[in-house]
Amino acid sequence: MHKWLGLLLLVFSFSAKGQELNCTVKISFERITDANPQIFKTLERSLNDFVNNTKWTSRDFERNERIDCSMFINISAYSSNAFTATLQVQSSRPIFNSSYSSPVLNFNDKDFNFRYTEGENLYYNPNSYDSNLIAVIAFYANVIIGLDADSFQKNGGTTYYQAAQSLVSLASGGGAKGWSQQDGGNNNRYFLITDLMSNTYAPFRESLFEYHYGALDKMSDNQKEGKEKAVVALKTLAKVQNVRPNALLTRMFFDAKTDEIVAMFSGGPMMANADLIELLNRVSPLNSSKWNNIK
Incomplete structure (x- = not known):
């Protein structure tokens, strides 16, 4: 009996720690009328599992430390497993001794284009650029964690911004928009992480x-x-x-x-x-x- 109790406590201790994000991913595909809606629902489930079950950092987060956030993907075009979309990313952090959560991030990425085959496995490898879908989601996961860390400790988010900056370097040669300073404007992933890491914006x-x-x-x-x-x-x-x-x-x-x-x-x-x-x-x-x- 005592052995089983010890095993249960051990399992619980591992399950209570780990992943950093408590994220809700929603997909809007109202503008798409000539495709089976099941693929969008499957993608939404896959992304929720991917974001919330991936270990983004080497740090163990307690369950109550997980960062509340959301990703809203608005699909504007779809053909042959190619998606054209925008991505609204939001996050918040709790305020000490209150029930209030303060908004930290509210950012709209207008160049979220990717390929996805229904049922494919989503896996994050920080050392490779495997798909634009994975890279963009991983980029914002690290930015969310970095901003949250900065709000609790001065310059606490540097390690996570470095991970996001590494993704920019890996993805810049992939041809997808939003990773390069040549993509136009100054409102994309390249400029976001470059500015976060720049002393000018300290x-x-x-x-x-x-x-x-x-x-x-x-x-x-x-x-x-x-x-x-x-x-x-x-x-x-x-x-x-x-x-x-x-x-x-x-x-x-x-x-x-x-x-x-x-x-x-x-x-x-x-x-x-x-x-x-x-x-x-x-x-x-x-x-x-x-x-x-x-x-």
């Missing part, structure tokens, strides 16, 4: 730590102090604007955080927000209509 990563660990995680102890530290974090982020106006990382930050910032500074202990609103309008002018709702 204030972005510093602000992630200050904003989440230094400000939001302290809200339950002292809300006014937490809001003040959030202002400090936003001033750190503004350093990016000073050298690279309208930078990708700045836009990405506010795509995730705008509504949260408005809610944070519109309630709770009153503060003089005039300087904050001026700062926000300068750093993220596209959201000026929302900033003006801060009272």
Whole structure:
């Protein structure tokens, strides 16, 4: 009896640790009317299994440490196992001593084109480029983990960004869009990871730590102090604007955080927000209509 109990505890201890992501993958194929919908449903199941059951890092995550995230794939064309799609990636992290989860990433990848045969096995090898489907999903898995780590420890995400950067190097010769600086614009996977690893954008990563660990995680102890530290974090982020106006990382930050910032500074202990609103309008002018709702 005691041997069986010990075995069960051992099995449970292994099952309670491991994978890093708690991810929901959804596929929309409403625009596809001339294909068997089963292939899209099979792909959705396969991707959910792949993302949530792959060990992305060498670190063991406790069950309660798994990162909540989602990937929404919108299929716009399909023919002969070739898919044309976009990918919306989102993630969040819990805030200490609260039931609130703060959005960390909200990014739209407009060049997610891949091939998939129904029933094929999806396997991640960090040292090879086997398919664009696997590479893109693996890239964002590492970015999600990196951003989450940066929010808990200053520059904590470097190892995971390096893994994503390695995928860019492996995939750049595969011919798929989104992996090269020559693909046009500055809003693709190449620029995202290049900027995250660049010293020019170091204030972005510093602000992630200050904003989440230094400000939001302290809200339950002292809300006014937490809001003040959030202002400090936003001033750190503004350093990016000073050298690279309208930078990708700045836009990405506010795509995730705008509504949260408005809610944070519109309630709770009153503060003089005039300087904050001026700062926000300068750093993220596209959201000026929302900033003006801060009272």
